[in-house]
Amino acid sequence: MSKYDRVYNFSAGPSMLPLEVIEDVAANLCNYKGTGESVMEMSHRSKEFQQIIDDAEANLRKLINIPDNYKVLFLQGGGTTQFSMVPLNLLRKSKKADYIVTGQWAKKAYKEATKFGDIKLVASSEEDTYSYIPEVKKDQFRTDADYAYICTNNTIYGTHYPYVPDTGDVPLVADMSSCFLSEEIDVSKYGIIWAGAQKNVAPAGVTIVIIRDDLVGFADEKCPVYLDYKIHVDKGSMYNTPPCFSIYVAGEVFKYLLKIGGIKEMHERDVRKAGKLYDYIDSSSMFKGTVRKEDRSLMNVTFVTGDEALDKKFIAEAKEQGMINLAGHRSVGGMRASIYNAMPEDGVDALIAFMKKFEAENK
């Protein structure tokens, strides 16, 4: 593999980062660009860190064309905290919100929201183990809902929305944690886009929130302070000490993406990688994909042999070959190859080669 003897890490998150970013972070760890300090030690009130966070935001804006009327936040607390922040801030008039549940994360978001308002389950694919994305029409959403909610890419089940639901005037909130920066998006179609960094962006510990500015400022006065978007908007994500190091690495990944040609180029690579793998799975008589074809994720490729013992053998032998974390989520079993942006095409090629060999040896 590389001079560092790195494995191919198919983890669903935290997951691989571009090696050249890690190398650069390592080279700057004891003295960041001549400042005489590590970013790990840097005051968040210093002009050096202000530059880091400003650049990160500016480069993210460039990458996905974020309109000026959207704010960008770098927050702690993970996706799980967004499950609460969304209803605590957006249930502002009717206290109604409409959720589509396409996997465990959407379901957790839905359940959390039910603590705070009148939440409608618009559609769910739970009865089919979340193996597809329901087609939801505009008239299924309540016109007086304060927002509608989806999870664009379902990390556990390997599905991805092939369309953006039309919710009319109801602001659409999307958890894009596991497909963020893997495809071009039209930010203006959303009220909030949020994504945990630990898939395509940075080490765990920072969540990116992109929020339309007219949705800021509606948290109840009893909302826990950290959970009020306005607190963070007003202080540019520095109301309190931000997760500086994760923000810095995120910024380095944004620069890297711009350098290789932006999201368009990244998406082409992702399509090529996932395409190869799905093609092989479809041609194989041993391996079967678990998801309806139109709804397949480019990021999380789920498959099974149909024989649990054989799945286990596959995962164990792959690990010996330096291909780690291929087990499906503990709630579903089988295999899941998470091939995020930073998974090199070589890693996918190695996986396919290994699958072929395994199939030949085990039929």
Add this chain to the structure above:
Amino acid sequence: MSKYDRVYNFSAGPSMLPLEVIEDVAANLCNYKGTGESVMEMSHRSKEFQQIIDDAEANLRKLINIPDNYKVLFLQGGGTTQFSMVPLNLLRKSKKADYIVTGQWAKKAYKEATKFGDIKLVASSEEDTYSYIPEVKKDQFRTDADYAYICTNNTIYGTHYPYVPDTGDVPLVADMSSCFLSEEIDVSKYGIIWAGAQKNVAPAGVTIVIIRDDLVGFADEKCPVYLDYKIHVDKGSMYNTPPCFSIYVAGEVFKYLLKIGGIKEMHERDVRKAGKLYDYIDSSSMFKGTVRKEDRSLMNVTFVTGDEALDKKFIAEAKEQGMINLAGHRSVGGMRASIYNAMPEDGVDALIAFMKKFEAENK
């Protein structure tokens, strides 16, 4: 200075880390101990990361003798999130809590708590710009209070409690963010001890919470999920993706502290460093300490010349000499030298030498 040309960083947080820890993290950044991956990329569900977090907890328990009936959590959201979590979880019977306000952080904690219950301001040193710690007697606390709250070391004003308030049977909650691991403590005197990592422990992004187990499990069912201590206790801080990298660095700092001789040795060094600096300030006719002597912090040494323009000149010239972040908090001005555990004694010596020179040149 060192081969990395590092500055002496007197930041109040994020702040210096032991150089040998940073060097080791850098050396392992592209391939952590032969795993073939960076800790930044490591699945939190892997046995490698489980080992990292287990070791971190075990070493912290050893360092400060945490009794078995206390849980240790590694959380996101910073100190600011603890301001809410404490009342949301501990206001469980009378909904009363008693606060001592000795600085801006204690005041923020107090204000946040007033959203959720009947909160008494037991004592405050605000009228004297928080330059001392009030002596509070047991009978000043309400016997039916659900908890009492203090901030042990006041980062901004440079004070530190010279005693542990006797609250009788009322559980004492202490924000130890800026003195954690700088002195031996008796954990059993507290209901909760919490500390943001960004001073003595790790890069920003993780907060350590030590909670007596009988205080877990009282959050209201409408409490936002991330803010319920029990959620995290039940899953060993892995209910959701934890801030893995900050936890890893915290663990490396714990190992380093054990190696040099534990908290006893660290405390002796801290006493020596702060002692020198205060001695010089007291002997100087230009510089004056701002805090009552008995209540002086070992970590945050605040002082002034009495002339704002001279303060500014001092801070600017110190910076040119590689001694950065010596300005007092924007709310108080003057100077603050934060000399946390990782500030080498050489850094304090350099500061004193510079102060002497500055005094000679500017009298």
